[in-house]
Amino acid sequence: MCFVTGMLSHYQYQPWSWLPVPASPVQAYRVTQGLHVATGVAAIPLLLVKLWSVYPNLFRWPPIRSMKHALERLSIFVLVASALVQLTTGFLNTLNWYPWPWSFPSTHRYLGYVLIGSVLLHIALKLPDIKYGLQARLADADVLTEVPWNENPLAHSNAGTVPPPVMSAMNRRGLFVAVGSGIGVIVLTTVGQTVTPLARIGLLATREASKGPQGVPVNKTAMSAQVLTLATAEDWRLEVTGPTPFTLTLDELESMRSVSEHFPLSCVEGWSVGAEWRGIPVIDLVRRAGGDASSRVEVFSLQPNGYNHSMLVGPQVGAALLATHLNGERINLDHGYPVRLIAPNRPGVLNTKWLRRIEVT
């Protein structure tokens, strides 16, 4: 699930032009990215417990019995290493902490392929053992002994012999309960950044939407985007190019017909919050420039670098707004004053702020 929702998120950033991102369901990206982060976080305790349960395998003697055995051990190393690094760096991304030199977005995706590939390979290697384990009625058996692998006629040849454990432990059912509770607590206390009603119990959640300016957190401030003077300049104009180009002043823009919509702002770190946006429908400007709902619309920001432009294609052209108001107030500088793009089912960073130019083709 984590892998699939991850690929969906990637698709939003680099869609194929013949398969545009739909405008509905409005909350789709909020859900897919929320799931991506929630399942990723839940995988952390799961991975740690799994590694503990197979830890004795690290010490089986002899360490390398054959070439095939060596290759399998290598594949396990790749699996464990990529899982640990992927989950750790993914989690740190939600904290906006990047203590490493590589570019997070691309490396996270490629390491994701390495990880899912390793997982599938591991399942392929262990399938007979998995089948045996699922069929055996071991619900009340001791976690460490169950059925010794050397008595398991279908065990993979890698297993070797297992000495009996020296101490007793909680039984398998108890372990499931404990791990399940741990994962449950972790998910419930972190997912409050995505699922607003759970924000109150979000004891370990990173974002608190209610503490954000105008009720919505800000990732890129006006200052760090270097638009403070540009966005408040007297001579700010919105250029709209197309078959019939035109330019709008701030007064002209603010006097145009505007509508209100409830769209979430959903970011790649998994947090999201619903909000009421009021603004001019993009399609009005597109039509005035000589285009229509099937045009390609590219918007540009005053921001000199980074995510300073984005593309609208297909259903999103008709659904997007040039927002002037957020939750009843004029959007402030950090939220994209004078106007920003807002569209449904769209990652936060592609809802470009501090617009200066729209190209209609």
Place this chain on the structure above:
Amino acid sequence: MREYRIALGVAGGLLLTFGVFRLVTELDASDLLVLLVWLIAAVALHDGLIAPITVGTGIALAAVPARGRRYLQGALLVGALITVIAIPLIGRQGTQPESKAILLRDYTANLALLLGMTAALALALYVLRVLREHEPAGAPPGQDEGD
């Protein structure tokens, strides 16, 4: 069975190879080296530190009487998992600009609260277990003694 294994293995191998290929061709050599160090260090840290501590704790727990042992194990397990998640949050608390509305909570206090609740629940379950064992209705005592 064999077909599934081959199909999964090939699919996994292709995805894995694709990922490695992209990493090797798209990352700077120095970044790639750092990533490699991270990968090795992660395994070393886990296998060399985290796992032995966990196993050691388990061995030390053998000193606890069997009846209560599983509740203590459960509490330690849940508590440790929650703590792993909480540590980076505590470390980075309050380090970001206000408008991001991120990492604003008092995570140390929240962690203490969660650990307290875990301990309380484990204790309550243990007490219930002890009480049930002393029921006069002749329930066979110690049925899971020594397991």
